[in-house]
Every structure is written in C-alpha cells, then in structure tokens.
Amino acid sequence: MCMLTASVLPLAVCSLFLIQLFQMKISRDYRVMDMELAEEVNGRLELLFSEFEELTGKFCGDGEIAEALRQSDSGNSGEVYRTLYRETKELRDYAWFELYGMDGTCRYSTGTGTYQRRMEPYWGILRKAAEEEGRLVVLRADDPSGDAVLQAARLIGDAQGNAGFFVINMGLQEFETALKGTYGGQDGICILDSFLETVYDAGSAAGENLGEVLRERLLRNEPIQADCNGNSIYLDKSEKMGLYTVLLRPQVFTANTVNSMYSVLFIMIAVLFAVCTLLVINLSNRLSRPIHVLNRTMHEVQVGNLDTRMQEDWPTTEFAEMSGNFNFMTADLKKYMENQVEQQKQMNEIQIAMMQAQLNPHFLYNTLDTVKWVAKANHVPEIVTLVSKLAKILRAAISKEQFTTLRGEMELVESYAEIQRIRFDGRFECVCSYDEKLADCELPKLVIQPIVENAVIHGLSECEDGHIQVDAFAGGTDRDSVLVVEVRDDGCGIGQEVIDRLNNGGLQERTGHIGLGNVDKIIRLNYGEAYGVKICRPKQGGTLVTLTFPLRKERTADAENTGGR
Amino acid sequence: MKMKLRKRTAVAAALSLCLCCTACGTSEEAVPSVPEENKLVVYTSHKEEVYAPIIKEFEERTGIWVELHTGGTSELLEEIAAGNGEFTCDIMFGGGIESYSAYKDCLEPYICSRNGSIKEQYRSVDGSYTAFTELPIVFIYNNKLVDSSQAPTNWQELFYESWQGNIAFGDPQKSGSSYTMLVTLIQVMGMEPEVTLRQFARALDYNVSAGSGQAVEEVSSGVRAIGLTLEETALKAIDNGADISVVYPRDGTSTLPDGCAIVEGAEHEENARCFIEFIVGDDVQQLAVERLHRRSVLENMQETGDNGMKVLDFDVEWAGEHREEILKIWTDIMTEQGR
Numbered sequence: 001m002c003m004l005t006a007s008v009l010p011l012a013v014c015s016l017f018l019i020q021l022f023q024m025k026i027s028r029d030y031r032v033m034d035m036e037l038a039e040e041v042n043g044r045l046e047l048l049f050s051e052f053e054e055l056t057g058k059f060c061g062d063g064e065i066a067e068a069l070r071q072s073d074s075g076n077s078g079e080v081y082r083t084l085y086r087e088t089k090e091l092r093d094y095a096w097f098e099l100y101g102m103d104g105t106c107r108y109s110t111g112t113g114t115y116q117r118r119m120e121p122y123w124g125i126l127r128k129a130a131e132e133e134g135r136l137v138v139l140r141a142d143d144p145s146g147d148a149v150l151q152a153a154r155l156i157g158d159a160q161g162n163a164g165f166f167v168i169n170m171g172l173q174e175f176e177t178a179l180k181g182t183y184g185g186q187d188g189i190c191i192l193d194s195f196l197e198t199v200y201d202a203g204s205a206a207g208e209n210l211g212e213v214l215r216e217r218l219l220r221n222e223p224i225q226a227d228c229n230g231n232s233i234y235l236d237k238s239e240k241m242g243l244y245t246v247l248l249r250p251q252v253f254t255a256n257t258v259n260s261m262y263s264v265l266f267i268m269i270a271v272l273f274a275v276c277t278l279l280v281i282n283l284s285n286r287l288s289r290p291i292h293v294l295n296r297t298m299h300e301v302q303v304g305n306l307d308t309r310m311q312e313d314w315p316t317t318e319f320a321e322m323s324g325n326f327n328f329m330t331a332d333l334k335k336y337m338e339n340q341v342e343q344q345k346q347m348n349e350i351q352i353a354m355m356q357a358q359l360n361p362h363f364l365y366n367t368l369d370t371v372k373w374v375a376k377a378n379h380v381p382e383i384v385t386l387v388s389k390l391a392k393i394l395r396a397a398i399s400k401e402q403f404t405t406l407r408g409e410m411e412l413v414e415s416y417a418e419i420q421r422i423r424f425d426g427r428f429e430c431v432c433s434y435d436e437k438l439a440d441c442e443l444p445k446l447v448i449q450p451i452v453e454n455a456v457i458h459g460l461s462e463c464e465d466g467h468i469q470v471d472a473f474a475g476g477t478d479r480d481s482v483l484v485v486e487v488r489d490d491g492c493g494i495g496q497e498v499i500d501r502l503n504n505g506g507l508q509e510r511t512g513h514i515g516l517g518n519v520d521k522i523i524r525l526n527y528g529e530a531y532g533v534k535i536c537r538p539k540q541g542g543t544l545v546t547l548t549f550p551l552r553k554e555r556t557a558d559a560e561n562t563g564g565r
Numbered sequence: 566m567k568m569k570l571r572k573r574t575a576v577a578a579a580l581s582l583c584l585c586c587t588a589c590g591t592s593e594e595a596v597p598s599v600p601e602e603n604k605l606v607v608y609t610s611h612k613e614e615v616y617a618p619i620i621k622e623f624e625e626r627t628g629i630w631v632e633l634h635t636g637g638t639s640e641l642l643e644e645i646a647a648g649n650g651e652f653t654c655d656i657m658f659g660g661g662i663e664s665y666s667a668y669k670d671c672l673e674p675y676i677c678s679r680n681g682s683i684k685e686q687y688r689s690v691d692g693s694y695t696a697f698t699e700l701p702i703v704f705i706y707n708n709k710l711v712d713s714s715q716a717p718t719n720w721q722e723l724f725y726e727s728w729q730g731n732i733a734f735g736d737p738q739k740s741g742s743s744y745t746m747l748v749t750l751i752q753v754m755g756m757e758p759e760v761t762l763r764q765f766a767r768a769l770d771y772n773v774s775a776g777s778g779q780a781v782e783e784v785s786s787g788v789r790a791i792g793l794t795l796e797e798t799a800l801k802a803i804d805n806g807a808d809i810s811v812v813y814p815r816d817g818t819s820t821l822p823d824g825c826a827i828v829e830g831a832e833h834e835e836n837a838r839c840f841i842e843f844i845v846g847d848d849v850q851q852l853a854v855e856r857l858h859r860r861s862v863l864e865n866m867q868e869t870g871d872n873g874m875k876v877l878d879f880d881v882e883w884a885g886e887h888r889e890e891i892l893k894i895w896t897d898i899m900t901e902q903g904r
Contacts, residue, residue, distance in 0.1 A: 017573055120855060122848050124622060139625065142618040195624045196597070219604065219632045224596050235596055244597075 004276050008269055015265045023253050030252045031232070038234035038247040041182045041189060045245065046238050048094055048178055049152070053136050055087060056154040056166050059099075060134070066156050066163035069101050080108055094178045099156070100126065100165040111169070117146065119167075129153035129165055138241045140193040147171040150191075150199050150243075175200040188231070188248030190214075196244065204231060205248045214246065230254050290319040294326065306334040348525045352402070355518070361398040365391065382422055389415040396445055402526075406472055406483070407439040409448050413470055416449050420456050428460050434472035441472075441483050442552045444522050450515030451487045451533075451545050459491030459543050466491050474551055482531075483549040490542035499535045516545075523549065605631050605836040608645065610638040610659035610741075611823075612778075615857055623843050629836050638741045642668045645828055655831035656840055658697075661741040662687075662824040663748070665694035666885035673827040675838065679845045679863075686876075687822050687862045694824035695841050698853045699860035701796045701820040701874060702746055704812040705733075705781065710790045717791060719816040720753045723768055730770030733780035733792030737895055740776045742821075746793050747891060748884045749819040749877065758887075759894050766895070771902045785809050800858035817877035822862050 059065055068080045080099070088097050088110060096111035104126060106117035119126050125139045133155050141148040148169035156164045170178075175191065179202070183189050188205030192198055196218060198211030205211075208228060214235075217224050225233045234247040293310060300308040309330065310323040368391040375383035392415045396404065404412075410432045417430035430452065452468060460466030468489045475484040502516055520533040527550050534546045609616050620631050634641070638660030645654055646668055657665075657672070665672065674692030687696035706716045717723055723732060735743035747762065754761045774780050777794045784792040785807035799811050825844055827837045843849060850861040 013570060013573065120852060123852055124618070124625075127848075128625070140621070142621045194597075195621075195630060197621070218597065218599055219630065221599075237597075 003280060004273065007276050008272055011272060012265070012269055015268070019258075019261050019265065023258065026252055030249075034232060034234050034247065034249045035236075037183065037187075037249070038236045038245060041179060041247060042236040042238055042245040044179060044182055045191070045243070046240060048091075049136075049138070049238075049241050051091060052095070052152055052168050055091065056136050056152075056168070058087060059166050060154050060156045061158075062156075063158045065099070066158040066160070069099060069107060069156060069164035070160075077108065084108055084110060094174050095168045095170045096174075098167045098169065100167055102162060102164055107164070119143070121165075125151050125153045125167070126165055129155045130162070133157070133162075138243065140197055140199050141169070149175070172200060176202065183247065186250050190246040190248065192244040192246060194242045194244070199243065203248070204250075205246065208248070210246060210248060227251065286314075286316050286319075290314050290316070290323070294322070297326070301330055301333075306330060306337065352522065352525065361395070364394050364398065368394070386419055386422055389419045393419075393449070399445070402444060403442050404445040405439060406434055406441045406443060409443060409445065410434055410470070410472070412446065413448050413452055416452060417468070420453075424456070427464055428456065428466035428468060430468040430470065432470040435474065438472060438474060438483065438551075440553050441549070443483065443485075443549050444526055447519045447522060447547060448485055448487065450519050451547065454515055455487055455489040455491065455543065455545070458494065459489040461491075463491050475548075481551055483551045485547040485549075487545045487547075488538070488542065490540075493537045493541060494535055494543040496537075499537070502533060502535055519547070523547065599630050602833070602835075603629050605629050605656065605833050605840060606634070606654050607631050607656045607658055607840070608634050608636065608641040608654050609657075610636060610641055616658070618852065618856070619844065619849055622848070623840060627836075627839055627843070629839065637739060638664055639739070642671075646671045653832050654828045655833050655837040656825065657828060658825045658840075658844075659823055661700075661745050661821050662689075662694045662696060663745060663821065663881050663884040663888065664741050665824045665826055666881055667888050669693035671829050673829045673831060673834070673837075675827050675841060677838075677841050677845050679842070682864055683845065683862050684864050686878075689824075694826045695845060696822035696862040697825050697844055698797075698850075698857075699820045699822045699862055700742065701813070701860065701876075702742070702749060702818045703794065703796045703799055704791060704814060705784050705794055705799050705809045706791045706812065707784050707787055707789075708808045708810055710787060713810065716810070716812050717814075718812060719814050720750060721816075723750075723793075724764055728791060729768055730772065731790040732769050733783040733789040733794075734769055734773055735777040735780050735794075736773040736775060738892060742777050742795050743773075743793075744888065744892070745819060745821045745879075745884070747895070748887075749879065751891075752819075752877065752880070753816060758891060762891070762894055763898055766898045766902075771899060773899075781807070781809070796860070797858045804858070813874045815875065817875040819877050819879040820860070820874075821879055821881075 062083075065080060065083070068077070084097060084099070091097075092110060096109065098106050098111065098117070099108040100106050100119060100121075102121060104119045104121040106119070109117070121127065121130070124142060125137060128137045128139065129135075136152050136154045138150065138152045141151045146169070148171050150170040152168040152170075154166045155162055156166055179189060183203060186204065188201070188203035188208065188210060190198065190201040190205040190210045192211050192214070196211060196215040201210060208231075210228065210233075213228060214224055214233075217226070225235055227233065228248065231248045231250050234249065236245045236247075237243075238245065297308050297310045309327045312320050312323040312327065314320045314323065368387050372384055372387045372391070375381075375387065393412055396408070396412050413430070413432055417432075421428065421430075448470065452470065455468050460468070466489060468487065470485065470487050472483065472485045475482050498516070502520060516533060516535070523532045531548045531550060534548070536544050536546075538544045607620070616633070616635075620633060623629065624631055634654075636644075641657060642660065642664055645657060648654075669691070672693050675695065676689060676692045677695050680688055683696060684699075687699070689695060704717050717725075717728065722728070734746070737743040737747050747765070750765060751758045751761045774783055777798055780789075780792040780794050781798050781802045783789045785802055796811065799809065803809060803811070825841055827834065827841065831837050845863070847863070847866075850863050850866050853859040854861050854866060
C-alpha cells in the first residue's frame with residue numbers, strides 16, 4: 001500500500017501539475033496572440049476611418065461642393081462627380097460615397113445603379129451629423145432598403161452656412177474587402193455598434209449570431225468575454241468610431257483535448273498501479289511470506305511442538321538457507337531433549353537398583369536356613385515361623401526382579417504381618433483381601449509392605465487392639481485401568497505434617513518415614529506422575545493409604561514366582 | 566513528500582494568479598457595462614421594419630439600452646397579464662388600442678405631455694394607452710382579376726355572391742386588426758353580432774389567412790380577388806411592386822390606432838415615460854408617415870394617402886368588452902364547419 005502510494009502519487013501530482021502548467025502556458029501564449037490579432041483588425045478599421053476623415057475633411061471645407069449642393073439643379077454635376085471620383089479613387093473598394101442635400105435627397109453617388117435615395121434629415125445619421133458639426137459621425141445603418149450596413153456622415157458647409165452631407169456607405173462586401181486577410185478560416189469576426197447591435201459578422205461569428213449573444217449577456221449582467229461554444233472571445237473598442245471589434249477564435253485547448261490528456265494520464269496511472277501491484281505481490285512472495293512462515297514455525301516450537309519443520313524451497317537462497325538451519329536446529333533440540341529424558345530415566349533406574357541391591361543374597365539365605373534348622377532341632381516353632389517368613393521377605397527384597405504379582409506381594413505382606421504379630425504379641429490384626437482376577441497384576445515389589453510397616457509402627461504403636469485392612473481392587477475412571485491398593489488402619493492417625501510432606505514429594509528427608517516416600521517415588525518413576533501414594537485420615541479415624549498402579553497383567557510368562565512359598 | 570506537494574501547490578497557485586492578472590488586465594477597459602437605470606424592456610408586436618429604426622434612434626438619442634421581445638399582440642399582452650409583478654417588462658408597443666382597453670388592469674396609466682397635440686378621438690381618457698399611428702382599414706383588389714369599376718366600395722358589397730370565397734381576411738384570433746375589422750363590420754351592418762358574423766363567415770367560405778399581411782399576399786398573388794387589410798400593409802406592398810389597388814370604403818372605415826403603454830410595476834418607469842414621449846414626438850411621427858406608410862396621430866402632421874377618407878365612430882370600449890364573446894362566437898361558427 002505504502003509503496004503503491006509512494007509511486008503513484010508523485011506521478012499523478014506531477015502529471016496533473018504538468019498538464020495544468022502546459023495548458024496555462026499555451027493558453028496564455030495563444031491569448032496574447034489572439035489579442036494582438038483582434039487589435040490588428042481594429043487597427044485596420046481605424047486606419048480606414050482616419051482615411052475617411054481626411055477625405056471628408058477635404059470635401060466638407062470645399063466651398064464649390066457646398067455651392068453645388070445648395071443649387072437644386074444638377075448644373076455643375078460633372079465637375080462635382082469628377083472631384084468625387086478622383087478623391088475617392090483609393091477608397092472605393094471599401095465604400096461608396098454620396099453627397100446629400102440638406103433636404104435629405106441624394107445628389108451624387110459613386111455607387112452602382114441609380115439610387116433615388118432619400119434619407120430623412122431629421123432622423124438618424126444626418127441629424128447627428130448636423131448636430132456634431134465638423135465631425136465625421138459613424139452609425140449603424142437602419143435603412144432596410146439600402147445595402148449599407150454602416151454609414152459615416154459629415155456636414156458640408158461653408159461660410160454661408162450648411163449645404164448638405166457627405167455620406168460614406170459600407171456594405172457587407174466592402175467590409176469583407178477591408179478586413180480580408182486579418183483573420184483565419186476558423187475564426188469569426190464581428191463588428192458591433194456601441195449598443196452591441198451587429199453591423200457586420202463573418203466566419204464562425206455569423207453562425208453563432210455572436211452579436212445577439214453578447215448583447216444578451218450584457219443586458220443580463222453576465223460576463224461578456226466568457227467562452228462561446230469552445231471559442232474564445234476577444235473584444236476591442238475603437239473610441240473614434242464607437243464600434244466594437246469582436247474576434248472569435250477557436251480554443252487551443254478544447255474540452256476534447258483536455259479530456260484526452262487526462263485520459264492518457266489516468267491510463268498511465270492505471271498501468272503503473274498494475275505494475276506496482278505485481279511488484280508488490282512478487283516482493284511479498286520473496287520477503288514477507290518466508291518471514292511470516294518462519295514466525296509461525298518458531299511459535300510452534302515455542303509451545304513445544306518440536307516436530308514442526310519449515311519448507312525449504314524459497315525462491316531466495318538466503319531464506320532457503322535460513323529455513324534449513326532452522327530445521328537442523330529444531331531437530332537438534334529435539335534430540336537433545338530426548339537425550340535428557342533418556343539420561344534421567346537411566347539415572348532413576350540406577351538409583352532404584354542401587355536402592356534395592358545392597359546385600360549379597362546367598363549369604364543371607366544360607367544363614368537363615370541354618371537358623372531355621374537349629375530352631376527346629378531345638379523345638380522352638382516361633383523362631384521357625386519368624387525365620388521362614390523373614391527369609392521369604394528377604395528373598396523378595398534381594399531378588400533382581402523389580403516387579404512382582406499382586407498375589408506375590410500380598411503373600412509378602414502376610415509374611416510380614418505374621419512376623420510382626422509375633423513380635424508385638426498379638427496386639428494387632430492384619431487382613432489382606434484381593435480380587436482373584438487381579439492376582440496376576442503387575443506391581444513393583446515391596447511396595448505394600450512398607451506401608452503396612454508404617455501402619456504398624458506409627459499407627460498402632462499406642463493401641464492395644466489394632467486392625468489393618470489391605471484391599472486391592474480395580475478402579476479408576478475407566479474401569480480396569482487402575483489398580484488400587486488400600487491400607488487402612490484404625491490407629492491414631494497419621495500426622496498432617498506427614499501427609500503434606502508426602503504430597504509435596506519431600507518425604508525422603510525424614511528418616512522416620514522413608515518407606516512411604518520411597519514407595520511413592522518408585523511408583524511414580526516407573527509409571528509416571530498419575531500414580532503413586534496418597535494418604536488421608538478417614539472420618540472414622542485411623543489412616544488410609546491408597547496406592548495406585550496402572551492395571552497391567554504380569555509382564556513375563558515366566559514360571560518363576562517371586563512370591564513363591 | 567508532503568513538503569514537496571505543498572511547494573508545488575504553492576507554485577501552481579502563484580502561476581495561476583499571474584495568469585488571472587494578465588487575463589484581466591488587458592480587456593477591462595474595452596468591455597462595456599450597462600447600469601440598471603439605463604435599461605428598458607420593450608415588448609413589441611410591430612414588424613421589424615417598423616420597430617428597428619425607432620428603437621435604434623431611441624437608443625442613440627437617449628443612451629438607454631433597449632431589451633426587445635417580439636411576438637403577437639395578444640400573446641404578449643397575455644404574458645404581461647400572467648407575469649404581472651415579477652416581470653421586468655416596461656413597455657408594450659404595438660397592437661390595436663382595443664386590446665389595450667381589455668388589458669388595462671396590467672397597464673400603468675400615463676398621459677403623455679403631448680396629449681393635447683394628438684387628434685381628439687385618439688386621446689386616451691384614462692391613460693391606459695398612448696396612440697402611436699393611425700391605421701385605416703381598407704379594401705384591396707388584384708388589378709389583373711378585378712376591374713376598378715367592379716371593385717367593392719362599401720361594406721355591404723362584401724356579401725355579394727360573386728365575392729363568396731374570394732375574400733382574403735386574416736384570422737381574428739391571431740390578428741388584432743382582423744378583430745377590429747369584424748367589429749367595424751358589425752357596427753356598420755347594425756345587426757345582431759352573431760348574424761353578421763355568420764353571414765360574413767359564409768361570404769369568406771369559412772377561409773381565413775394567417776394575418777393581414779398574408780391577406781395582402783393572397784390578393785397580390787391572385788389566390789383571392791379582394792381582401793381586407795390595413796392601409797399601411799397595402800401601401801407597403803404596392804411600394805414593393807404588388808399589382809393591387811386600395812379602396813377606402815365609402816360608408817366609412819375605422820382608423821383604429823395602434824398604441825403603446827407602460828406596464829404596471831415597470832422597473833424602469835422613468836425610461837418608459839421617455840420612450841412614450843419619444844414615439845409621439847415629431848421626428849418619429851414624421852418618419853412613420855414618410856417611411857412607414859402610416860398616418861400620424863398628431864393633429865398637424867402632413868398626411869399621405871387619401872385625405873378624404875370617411876372615418877367611422879368606433880366604439881373602443883364596446884370592442885374591448887365584447888372581445889372574448891365575439892371571438893368565441895366566431896370560433897364556434899368556424900368549428901361548426903370543421904375549420
């Protein structure tokens with residue numbers, strides 16, 4: 001968008017400005033030329049009239065002519081005519097010349113044909129000439145029967161008084177001759193009297209009826225020199241004659257010309273627009289899209305999706321390289337993360353192994369066996385039971401197998417309980433129950449026993465008659481997905497502090513409750529955070545410890561029972 | 566970029582200003598201007614050869630610019646009546662004075678200073694018009710088709726069977742003078758208007774021409790043998806070579822003048838008065854006689870044409886009042902016959 005305006009706008013402004021300037025300059029130049037032409041036309045007429053003035057001056061002071069006019073007969077007419085023709089030789093192309101008596105009858109005329117002309121002496125130009133004695137007056141002709149369109153008259157008089165009038169007549173033909181060559185074929189010319197009535201018009205002015213148009217404009221107080229049908233109007237006045245010369249010139253810049261110039265401009269702008277748009281699209285492909293895609297992919301990586309890769313087939317090599325590098329980086333990162341997890345897992349496994357293999361098994365078995373036999377030989381059955389159960393437990397603990405079945409684990413618990421009952425002299429009772437169907441479920445070894453131990457040592461330590469209930473059943477939101485083991489005792493209840501500690505995972509620190517913490521840790525390391533140990537104090541008193549495992553059947557089809565006897 | 570734009574606009578503005586200045590400078594002096602008080606709006610029903618020299622001379626002598634509108638008498642009077650108040654028409658010039666009395670409500674009463682010099686019968690009583698020239702109604706006949714002894718000499722003869730369908734007569738709906746002729750006929754015959762009109766229409770064979778000028782053409786070209794027209798039109802035609810002759814009815818004819826009046830509410834009242842004074846002045850009256858084949862309304866003006874003409878006493882008031890009625894009867898008669 002920005003680029004579009006940046007390129008189109010200067011062009012538009014520049015061109016508009018240029019067109020305007022060009023138009024103004026050319027119009028101005030032509031206007032100057034046209035005004036000169038108008039002045040030239042006017043000048044031509046004024047020249048003609050100054051010659052008329054000179055001519056009439058000669059006649060009007062001539063006593064002989066005056067005398068001849070006073071006489072009503074045509075006595076001296078030959079002489080008068082000769083003078084008349086002689087003096088007007090140069091000018092007869094531009095007018096015909098007449099001499100009138102004071103009564104208004106035409107006495108002498110250089111016009112063709114015989115005019116029995118009469119002009120009313122109390123009217124029109126003769127009256128005016130009489131009024132403005134000694135001056136050549138000019139008026140538009142109003143006699144429809146004659147051919148003249150313009151008349152100039154001067155009073156002829158001598159010392160004895162007024163004798164008549166010298167009248168100069170100009171018709172259409174005469175005007176044409178006078179103004180020939182001053183204006184061009186496409187122009188129009190119009191001569192108007194001081195009341196803007198048409199005396200003569202030619203060329204385009206005749207068709208337009210220019211005189212009428214201008215007069216109307218004037219009477220309506222509209223600007224006279226406004227353009228007329230694509231033509232410019234130039235008005236010039238001759239003060240001497242009281243006439244207006246109007247030149248009609250076709251405009252240099254007609255509406256058509258200007259329109260076509262603007263059309264060209266618009267087309268160019270449109271083309272430029274299109275080109276710019278193409279350019280912008282291209283640029284977008286090369287620059288902004290790769291960046292955008294990169295941005296998006298980075299965001300993906302940010303939220304953890306390390307499998308995302310960017311496309312590498314960008315048109316620009318720099319972007320292709322960048323994408324390649326980005327993909328490498330992401331792959332590396334993924335590998336690194338996986339390595340970390342792997343290492344961590346290994347670490348845990350080692351820790352667990354270490355936790356569990358601290359003793360040489362053979363030595364312990366053998367010694368216990370010996371104890372058992374000696375006890376039997378000495379007939380002490382309690383020792384036999386103690387040692388047998390202990391051996392069982394130890395076997396399980398020392399075995400390299402990390403996992404056992406539920407049945408096996410329950411047997412261990414019972415063994416343990418047996419031992420403790422002997423020690424504590426029947427002060428408590430431990431009952432284990434589980435669903436036969438779940439007997440083959442897998443769980444880590446020695447996870448329930450520490451819980452029971454905890455219950456015995458801490459829960460029932462103050463009691464005389466305690467009960468421990470161990471139940472195992474299938475649970476969880478999705479019916480057979482979780483194996484739940486509950487260890488319930490009705491003892492004094494576990495401390496809140498312990499519950500909190502366990503829930504926060506820091507139970508290993510306290511030496512007194514290592515078992516709980518360890519079990520929780522083992523479960524979580526093996527199966528994830530969703531499973532583990534939960535302790536609570538039920539309403540009826542005592543303590544309830546819940547262990548959750550994923551419900552899985554035994555891993556190996558191995559006949560070797562870890563539970564054993 | 567904004568700065569550049571401003572700069573450019575500034576330069577452009579400066580240039581155009583210069584141009585305006587140069588354009589204005591040269592032609593200011595040459596262009597004329599007309600102040601409002603120097604204008605006059607004239608409605609005229611006269612023909613060009615009549616009004617052109619008069620208007621030109623008036624402009625020349627007084628320096629007042631005349632804005633002219635032409636048209637038929639009734640048409641223009643209607644326009645004046647319709648646009649009363651908002652129009653800028655100042656003068657109504659032309660048309661028989663019976664039309665003026667019909668529209669006197671739209672006209673400004675004015676009695677010119679030369680009223681005393683005007684012939685008594687044409688002097689306006691209430692100022693609703695000022696008489697301009699006298700226009701006698703005459704008979705004309707084609708010299709080739711009609712012998713001078715056979716030509717009609719009185720109004721009665723128009724009803725002769727021999728002339729039926731051969732009379733040229735302008736449409737009274739359009740021509741004021743034709744209406745005057747009808748009224749003259751009614752007055753002379755002395756019968757009920759409707760009866761006279763019926764008889765006359767039959768005598769015309771229900772044919773009318775466009776105007777009194779047309780009537781002259783019809784007679785001079787031989788389409789009709791005789792006709793009714795104004796003296797002025799006939800004399801002009803004869804001057805131009807038409808082969809017709811003029812007869813002044815022996816039992817008298819009306820010489821109703823045409824008039825001129827100031828329109829009520831005229832904007833340029835002063836100039837309008839000036840105009841009326843001008844047209845009843847000696848110069849214009851003399852021109853009308855010498856050049857326009859008319860008769861002056863002034864008492865002491867030299868006359869052309871037949872001075873022994875008998876003039877009927879024409880009841881202008883009656884003519885004005887009954888104009889609508891008479892024209893309606895006429896139209897009905899004509900439409901009955903499908904014209």
